Amino acid sequence: MQMLNIALPKGRLGEKVLAMFEQAGKSCPAIHEPGRKLIFENEETGVRYFWVKPSDVAIYVQRGAADIGVAGKDILEEYKPDVYELVDLGLGKCRMCVAGKKDFYDDRERTLRVATKFPEIAKAYYASQSRQIDVIKLNGSIEIAPILGLSDVIVDIVETGTTLLENDLTPLETILPISARLIANKASFQFKNQEITQLARQMEALCTKRA
Numbered sequence: 001m002q003m004l005n006i007a008l009p010k011g012r013l014g015e016k017v018l019a020m021f022e023q024a025g026k027s028c029p030a031i032h033e034p035g036r037k038l039i040f041e042n043e044e045t046g047v048r049y050f051w052v053k054p055s056d057v058a059i060y061v062q063r064g065a066a067d068i069g070v071a072g073k074d075i076l077e078e079y080k081p082d083v084y085e086l087v088d089l090g091l092g093k094c095r096m097c098v099a100g101k102k103d104f105y106d107d108r109e110r111t112l113r114v115a116t117k118f119p120e121i122a123k124a125y126y127a128s129q130s131r132q133i134d135v136i137k138l139n140g141s142i143e144i145a146p147i148l149g150l151s152d153v154i155v156d157i158v159e160t161g162t163t164l165l166e167n168d169l170t171p172l173e174t175i176l177p178i179s180a181r182l183i184a185n186k187a188s189f190q191f192k193n194q195e196i197t198q199l200a201r202q203m204e205a206l207c208t209k210r211a
């Protein structure tokens with residue numbers, strides 16, 4: 001039997017996603033054993049899971065190392081991987097925001113300095129507003145950029161808002177709502193169509209049940 005390869009995002013979201021796949025019939029007892037192994041399979045259900053960094057899921061899926069996977073809408077918007085987006089799983093909900101100091105005033109005469117881990121999302125957003133920006137690409141701790149004067153604002157993910165609040169920043173604009181999406185490799189979707197489509201439907205049904 002041909003295995004269905006599934007890339008799971010490591011972390012809290014991944015655990016929830018795994019629970020959904022298992023409820024949809026793709027159980028894999030070995031993945032629950034303690035240890036640091038990253039690949040698990042169950043021949044009975046025909047599934048092979050592997051844990052990858054959440055931002056890498058789309059790379060595995062686009063290149064066919066995984067048939068399907070779960071990636072955040074933020075990653076799909078930023079990197080625009082050539083994959084099919086099948087289902088909005090309604091998990092990992094948050095939003096992409098512009099945030100800044102509470103007293104931030106946008107002087108449109110000046111180029112806006114924007115610090116972010118998501119330069120493409122930031123560029124597209126400000127281009128749509130015809131606003132000239134200077135993008136400063138950072139890899140983490142984005143919130144300190146406006147405090148230290150490195151940037152005027154940040155474009156970042158806001159979930160509870162606690163990180164902003166504790167760093168004296170405030171959300172200024174919402175760019176896009178984010179949630180986890182089931183994605184598929186384009187060739188796999190053709191060759192394993194029945195299996196992937198059926199699984200996608202089951203995942204969708206589980207989301208509806210949860211809502």
Ligand code: PRP
Nearest residue numbers: 140141156157158159160161162163164
């Ligand atoms: C994200 C984001 C914020 C934080 C927001 O970081 O960059 O720092 O979460 O969450 P909150 O609104 O609930 O406080 P993440 O945890 O993904 O870590 P990273 O910056 O290291 O990627």
